[in-house]
Amino acid sequence: MSFAQLIGDWHALAVLFVAGVVPNQIWRMLGLWFGGGIDEGSELLVWVRAVATAILAGVIAQIVVEPPGALASVPDALRYGAVGAGLVVFLLTRRSIFAGVVAGEVFMLAGKWWLG
């Protein structure tokens, strides 16, 4: 891997700021400036939180359903199975994130090894 590859081009960094940093940071700065008068339990914020959670859920689904890079080498059923196995362990261990992640990973690796 060359040094230039690690730095990338300036265009991509500009896109990072326009599409990523500014749209993200604006909410923190609004919170810093106008934080005093907002009720954390207001109905609007409940809706916003629900939409934000569902968007994140969509991204999780996208990575599993239309996997990027090396993950695409894992068969569909194995990817879904790994998430399912992780979820079962997560629920059985009283919501242990660590146990769920490890179980999902082990399921995927074992499946890959078994399929050869």
Place this chain on the structure above:
Amino acid sequence: MTVHASPAARFLDANRCIARYGARFLPAKTPVALPPLDSPQWQSPWRAFAWGLRSITQTILTLVLFATYLGIGALAHDTHFSLLWALCSTLFVWAGPAQIILITTLGSGATIVQSAIAVTVSAIRLFPMVVSVLPLMRTPTTKRRELFFAAHLTAVTLWVECHRFLPQVPRERRIAFVNGLGFGLVSVCLTANTVGYFLAANLTQTLGAAILLLTPLSFLFSTARNSREVADVVALTLGILLYPLAAKMNSGLDILVSGLVAGTIAYGVHWWREVRA
């Protein structure tokens, strides 16, 4: 020795066993190891910063963050972003969901405007977080610019940890403590990004896939863990189930469409329960 009527009963019993004895092994349950509030340890802001920095070793969430950012580094590599790009996104965005949304949408050919909309909607949740966390650090003489870094560092992990640690930190040292805690967490994540990026570049396909799988797993479970209300659970479940349907429409706005629909239904469930109650 208990005799079990069925395998299912044995399963439930095992679960009860974990509930009874598991607490001993869960670090989150042990009291936080910080000096008492009146200790001279708190006299210098730099000492408070160092205590904040040291506190990253007191939480399992540091490990979860490491795994998540390992995945983000690998994701950035496999979606053809540079290492510098990945590090800048961690440093300046500092919100895992937004970073993943940005990488996956740009990587799958969305326009800058589409990505920006998806990122900004995911970031709205930072607003109530900043609003609720800053009063914990404010004193009557605190100026707004002193809170700038604390506001920037606010994300789900810091928000959770502030509510846990700050009651044990004297109020006038809390900003320094939070800056130390945040600095430590950012450093852990930058390291994880770098490691993940090089692992994705050099590992076999199977191990590379395992690192990429860390991201959806850790986000799914940490979001599920933070879901306290029914609306959160409905939003998470429907959001996952509706995405494949929305993707079939091929509008380029799949995630926004499924997110808006699933989130609004979840809000409807919340509203309906409130009305009925």
